[in-house]
Amino acid sequence: MTSLYLIGGAILFGLGVHALVARAHLVLKVLAVNVMGSGVFMVLLAAAAGGEGDPDPVPHALVLTGIVVAVSATAFALALILRVKAVTGRAHLPEGEGDAESGGS
Template identity: 50%
Template sequence: MTGWLFSVTAGLLFAIGLYGVLIRTELVRRLLAANVMATAVFLFLIVVAAETPDGPDPVPQAMVLTGIVIAVSLTAFALALIRHFRAVTGESDPEGGDDD
């Protein structure tokens, strides 16, 4: 019943994340934006799980759990790489964008 509300929220989050990834050049912001996109997909998967007629479907839930593990690993690696990049170059914005 409230599935559409969550679906719309997921769509909005996805759009916000995509906007951030495309517009922001500062590395950490862009990484956060990608995480927002990923969260939107997870939310959508939870809606899919909840919308099945005979009770919640465990398969999308398992996908979200695995997806979170992967997202955390990728984010951790990305943060490490960003730190390393900053240490080597002294920059946090390789494209010279102007968001603070």
């Protein structure tokens, strides 16, 4: 039973990575990061259920900590997206800026 969750976690993580790279809209990227995070949390919780006796409390505590960190990062990211949108008018990152010598300082 726990292996189902382990594999589910792996799939969520992969989906998140894909969406983070493939999706252009910043809100979708931030959601993708959250999907990745959920994948990791699922793996941790599944690991806690393995073994004998009551579930291992340590991964539960780690996941609680991780959730709060994820909430904080998400909230800050959303605030940053709003600023990017307000200043540049777009909620996308400019394409191919890369190593070009772009203006602005």
